[in-house]
Amino acid sequence: MNQIFEKLQPYLEKEMAFSTALTLMDWDMETLAPKEAVDYTSKAVGVLSQERFSSIINPEVKKILEQLEGEKGLNCFECAVVKKLKKEYKKTEKISKEEMREFSELTSKALHAWQKAKKAKDFSIYAPYLEKIIVFKKKFAEQGKEEGQTLYDVLLDDYEEEFDEKVLDEFFSKLKEKIVPLLKKIEKQEDIEDSFLFFDYDEEKQEEFNRWLAEYIGFCFDRGVIAQSEHPFTTALHNHDVRITTHYYKNNLASALLSTIHEGGHALYEMGVDDEFTQSIVGGGASCGMHESQSRFFENMIGRSVPFWKPIYGKLKGIFPKQLENVGLEKFVKALNKVKADFIRTEADELTYCLHIMVRYELEKQMINEEIDVKELPKLWNEKYKEYLGIEPKDDTEGILQDIHWAMGSIGYFPSYALGNAFAAQIYHQMKKDLPIEELLEKEEISKIVDYLREHIHQYGASKDAREMLKDLTKEEFNPDYYIAYLEEKFKGVYGID
Amino acid sequence: MNQIFEKLQPYLEKEMAFSTALTLMDWDMETLAPKEAVDYTSKAVGVLSQERFSSIINPEVKKILEQLEGEKGLNCFECAVVKKLKKEYKKTEKISKEEMREFSELTSKALHAWQKAKKAKDFSIYAPYLEKIIVFKKKFAEQGKEEGQTLYDVLLDDYEEEFDEKVLDEFFSKLKEKIVPLLKKIEKQEDIEDSFLFFDYDEEKQEEFNRWLAEYIGFCFDRGVIAQSEHPFTTALHNHDVRITTHYYKNNLASALLSTIHEGGHALYEMGVDDEFTQSIVGGGASCGMHESQSRFFENMIGRSVPFWKPIYGKLKGIFPKQLENVGLEKFVKALNKVKADFIRTEADELTYCLHIMVRYELEKQMINEEIDVKELPKLWNEKYKEYLGIEPKDDTEGILQDIHWAMGSIGYFPSYALGNAFAAQIYHQMKKDLPIEELLEKEEISKIVDYLREHIHQYGASKDAREMLKDLTKEEFNPDYYIAYLEEKFKGVYGID
Numbered sequence: 001m002n003q004i005f006e007k008l009q010p011y012l013e014k015e016m017a018f019s020t021a022l023t024l025m026d027w028d029m030e031t032l033a034p035k036e037a038v039d040y041t042s043k044a045v046g047v048l049s050q051e052r053f054s055s056i057i058n059p060e061v062k063k064i065l066e067q068l069e070g071e072k073g074l075n076c077f078e079c080a081v082v083k084k085l086k087k088e089y090k091k092t093e094k095i096s097k098e099e100m101r102e103f104s105e106l107t108s109k110a111l112h113a114w115q116k117a118k119k120a121k122d123f124s125i126y127a128p129y130l131e132k133i134i135v136f137k138k139k140f141a142e143q144g145k146e147e148g149q150t151l152y153d154v155l156l157d158d159y160e161e162e163f164d165e166k167v168l169d170e171f172f173s174k175l176k177e178k179i180v181p182l183l184k185k186i187e188k189q190e191d192i193e194d195s196f197l198f199f200d201y202d203e204e205k206q207e208e209f210n211r212w213l214a215e216y217i218g219f220c221f222d223r224g225v226i227a228q229s230e231h232p233f234t235t236a237l238h239n240h241d242v243r244i245t246t247h248y249y250k251n252n253l254a255s256a257l258l259s260t261i262h263e264g265g266h267a268l269y270e271m272g273v274d275d276e277f278t279q280s281i282v283g284g285g286a287s288c289g290m291h292e293s294q295s296r297f298f299e300n301m302i303g304r305s306v307p308f309w310k311p312i313y314g315k316l317k318g319i320f321p322k323q324l325e326n327v328g329l330e331k332f333v334k335a336l337n338k339v340k341a342d343f344i345r346t347e348a349d350e351l352t353y354c355l356h357i358m359v360r361y362e363l364e365k366q367m368i369n370e371e372i373d374v375k376e377l378p379k380l381w382n383e384k385y386k387e388y389l390g391i392e393p394k395d396d397t398e399g400i401l402q403d404i405h406w407a408m409g410s411i412g413y414f415p416s417y418a419l420g421n422a423f424a425a426q427i428y429h430q431m432k433k434d435l436p437i438e439e440l441l442e443k444e445e446i447s448k449i450v451d452y453l454r455e456h457i458h459q460y461g462a463s464k465d466a467r468e469m470l471k472d473l474t475k476e477e478f479n480p481d482y483y484i485a486y487l488e489e490k491f492k493g494v495y496g497i498d
Numbered sequence: 499m500n501q502i503f504e505k506l507q508p509y510l511e512k513e514m515a516f517s518t519a520l521t522l523m524d525w526d527m528e529t530l531a532p533k534e535a536v537d538y539t540s541k542a543v544g545v546l547s548q549e550r551f552s553s554i555i556n557p558e559v560k561k562i563l564e565q566l567e568g569e570k571g572l573n574c575f576e577c578a579v580v581k582k583l584k585k586e587y588k589k590t591e592k593i594s595k596e597e598m599r600e601f602s603e604l605t606s607k608a609l610h611a612w613q614k615a616k617k618a619k620d621f622s623i624y625a626p627y628l629e630k631i632i633v634f635k636k637k638f639a640e641q642g643k644e645e646g647q648t649l650y651d652v653l654l655d656d657y658e659e660e661f662d663e664k665v666l667d668e669f670f671s672k673l674k675e676k677i678v679p680l681l682k683k684i685e686k687q688e689d690i691e692d693s694f695l696f697f698d699y700d701e702e703k704q705e706e707f708n709r710w711l712a713e714y715i716g717f718c719f720d721r722g723v724i725a726q727s728e729h730p731f732t733t734a735l736h737n738h739d740v741r742i743t744t745h746y747y748k749n750n751l752a753s754a755l756l757s758t759i760h761e762g763g764h765a766l767y768e769m770g771v772d773d774e775f776t777q778s779i780v781g782g783g784a785s786c787g788m789h790e791s792q793s794r795f796f797e798n799m800i801g802r803s804v805p806f807w808k809p810i811y812g813k814l815k816g817i818f819p820k821q822l823e824n825v826g827l828e829k830f831v832k833a834l835n836k837v838k839a840d841f842i843r844t845e846a847d848e849l850t851y852c853l854h855i856m857v858r859y860e861l862e863k864q865m866i867n868e869e870i871d872v873k874e875l876p877k878l879w880n881e882k883y884k885e886y887l888g889i890e891p892k893d894d895t896e897g898i899l900q901d902i903h904w905a906m907g908s909i910g911y912f913p914s915y916a917l918g919n920a921f922a923a924q925i926y927h928q929m930k931k932d933l934p935i936e937e938l939l940e941k942e943e944i945s946k947i948v949d950y951l952r953e954h955i956h957q958y959g960a961s962k963d964a965r966e967m968l969k970d971l972t973k974e975e976f977n978p979d980y981y982i983a984y985l986e987e988k989f990k991g992v993y994g995i996d
Contacts, residue, residue, distance in 0.1 A: 017545035021519035024526055036721040037739035040777060044735075047515035051549075223534040237542075241535035279538060 018052035031227040080282040080463035094143040107409040114407035123396040152368045155412035162467040171480040189495045194335035199323040203248040210260040218450045232259040234266035239278040242270040265298030272458025282462040290466040292420020307441035341389040343398045357418040359384040425483035430474040516550035529725040578780040578961035592641040605907040612905035621894040629872045650866045653910030660965040669978040687993045692833035697821040701746040708758040716948045730757040732764035737776040740768040763796030770956025780960040788964040790918025805939035839887040841896045855916040857882040923981035928972040
């Protein structure tokens with residue numbers, strides 16, 4: 001180990017320990033902790049978060065980083081850590097402790113107001129808090145702005161390095177151009193029959209199959225846990241303790257199946273990180289978008305395909321023989337691919353999903369770069385839903401109030417969901433050249449697909465950024481055309497459109 | 499809040515946050531974490547433990563404590579915290595960081611060796627480590643020794659304040675005098691029929707009943723969790739998040755029942771601590787012994803009594819009608835009270851339990867106060883088992899190697915198990931004067947018993963010590979005679995001895 005870098009170790013160790021604890025506490029509160037625990041345990045979480053922060057953001061670490069400036073003898077791991085630390089400094093250094101505290105108090109109140117507003121279906125309860133959040137975020141962005149950047153670019157960079165609104169504008173304008181008309185065409189086609197997915201499915205039997213399914217795609221129970229929570233999510237203490245959750249609905253078979261495969265995709269990423277990077281600040285995925293690419297790849301390209309279900313659909317039918325009595329493989333998979341414009345992003349089908357993101361992207365960009373009146377948001381939201389998805393939310397809860405992100409202060413996060421899909425399509429395009437995917441799926445050799453992703457993506461953790469990884473694998477810069485082409489080809493096929 | 503005391507707050511807050519995290523990590527590793535996680539997560543635990551320690555043991559806190567010397571305006575909570583902090587300082591201050599690290603490494607190796615030895619049934623693998631542990635503990639005791647104390651007294655004080663070997667010698671000599679002959683008499687009586695407890699009992703049905711049973715005695719699921727682990731235990735993040743585990747055995751009905759009631763007793767204690775003390779260093783139980791008194795009270799005085807089972811035995815029978823077909827209430831409870839001298843402490847019946855502790859107490863006292871050859875321990879152990887329990891272990895695993903405590907460096911801990919039983923009997927004796935216990939149990943009003951314990955014990959957390967609490971409640975110093983009288987009366991009754 002480099003001698004100057006070594007001086008960072010005690011600080012990095014503390015950061016690792018605090019992060020591990022916080023991850024577990026968070027997991028526990030979502031899955032197991034009793035009702036009354038939250039108010040008390042949150043106090044401990046607050047103190048630990050502050051400790052985590054100051055374990056790496058402090059004058060001593062800053063001094064070591066200055067000593068490391070221009071240092072040549074760093075290995076790949078050390079370089080990645082130093083780069084990440086510098087980024088953290090850049091992001092936070094200009095913000096005073098006072099501002100940080102104020103902002104944290106504001107988002108805590110905003111979350112409260114958002115919950116209240118959502119319950120009351122009344123955006124105006126939450127609007128004043130969102131207004132203040134925007135003011136703060138613009139100020140933070142202003143402080144971190146570099147030449148050539150828009151304010152929104154600065155915020156975006158928190159979630160997706162090396163991406164800016166220029167790239168995203170191009171991406172979303174292509175989506176708008178191609179997918180909005182495609183959706184209109186699809187809506188003129190005959191509806192896909194999927195009523196059987198909503199019959200009665202015993203939750204315990206669902207659980208049994210989903211646990212098996214997770215293992216089938218490569219989830220390893222020696223280094224992972226599956227539990228249940230209100231909303232499915234993935235988290236990791238480190239690469240040897242990766243946890244996902246599912247939610248079983250008695251009257252919805254597909255929901256848990258697809259969420260298991262989706263979260264399973266996230267989990268395989270975390271499990272695949274090399275031991276060299278684990279338990280460090282570069283021990284997780286490269287970016288939100290790259291993480292989402294892995295979950296979406298498994299959910300959509302794999303989990304909604306005939307070759308994937310071909311060898312295992314019989315097992316599912318064996319567990320639910322009555323419910324799936326007259327449902328053949330093709331019919332089952334077709335139902336999983338049904339398109340229907342609806343209001344809630346998290347329940348959207350594969351095709352309309354990116355249109356939901358487009359609405360949010362356009363609005364948050366406007367909020368940051370332009371002077372729009374926050375009070376106008378519900379109206380603007382509803383207009384965009386009408387324009388892109390052809391539907392209009394009947395109230396704020398079905399519309400502008402559905403997502404938690406802005407209330408948490410996360411602005412610039414939404415695009416990574418769409419980018420994830422586009423990364424997945426670009427990776428898929430390359431993978432098809434390198435692997436006989438359909439054949440592997442039919443032969444139950446999905447592990448070869450996982451190995452491929454591990455080799456090209458997972459193993460690196462966050463030691464390379466998403467753009468770099470994508471380029472190294474596909475020999476090309478990020479190119480959204482693959483995603484558009486994929487969606488067009490797939491859904492024209494599903495709906496029999498020329 | 500006292501102005502000087504207030505300066506302690508940031509340190510106490512950190513200690514609270516680190517402790518909460520460590521408690522959860524520990525719970526998680528015992529109940530849920532995947533197999534491969536331990537090696538990695540332990541690193542985080544190591545760092546956090548060190549941080550927890552230095553959050554309160556540092557020059558700044560020491561200075562504040564000095565400023566608080568003689569300060570009059572402290573309230574009950576503040577006094578208790580200061581007293582506890584001073585004790586921590588006294589215990590650790592004379593030990594250098596170097597010694598601390600060495601000792602921690604030693605116990606880590608000793609644990610490893612103990613596991614290996616236990617597997618190989620060979621004490622000699624572990625003996626050299628235990629020898630070194632004894633040397634360390636003697637040195638630590640020497641450093642902390644005050645006038646009039648023996649070395650063993652110093653160690654004992656870590657677990658049971660205000661107790662010393664003089665009190666314990668008297669206690670155990672009475673036990674030896676009365677219980678050893680009683681056991682001999684019992685062994686001449688006819689065996690109690692309990693074979694039905696070992697029929698096939700479906701684990702899921704056991705779980706269902708045990709969860710109900712926990713709630714029946716007062717465990718509140720809004721502020722508690724029940725999970726499964728290899729060995730049952732209780733832990734608490736704070737008084738609003740108290741967790742117990744049980745282990746279900748297909749061929750042993752009583753094991754889970756009694757462990758649920760036992761751990762339930764611990765849990766009620768933690769849940770009953772007043773909010774004034776929670777999330778502080780005096781937020782748990784008063785001492786190991788007092789904690790054990792609550793679990794043993796519920797397990798033995800309540801859980802092994804006819805009045806307790808009278809209103810609920812029908813429910814259990816309803817779940818296992820075939821297995822309990824010819825078993826009436828009296829027969830069932832009698833079986834729960836069967837006495838049989840056996841080798842393993844954790845599986846011992848109520849009567850022989852304290853004899854197991856006596857063996858350990860005598861040996862660890864000798865190890866610390868006298869020069870005994872560690873190599874002789876298995877021989878000495880077996881001799882004492884022969885003398886007190888009338889049986890001789892066939893190998894080291896069944897004998898000297900069964901407990902983890904010494905390998906962890908816990909010497910002076912064992913007596914608190916026996917003290918717990920004796921505290922329970924003294925409390926029980928008083929409670930019988932104050933409450934119609936049998937009537938309450940038969941009327942399913944166990945909550946009045948819990949309220950009584952909360953009022954006199956639970957609510958105080960560790961703001962009073964065990965001896966003080968016992969005296970305030972029973973108007974008498976610790977008196978082991980109640981325990982002996984209780985055992986004699988009960989088991990003469992069970993076995994029909996005059």
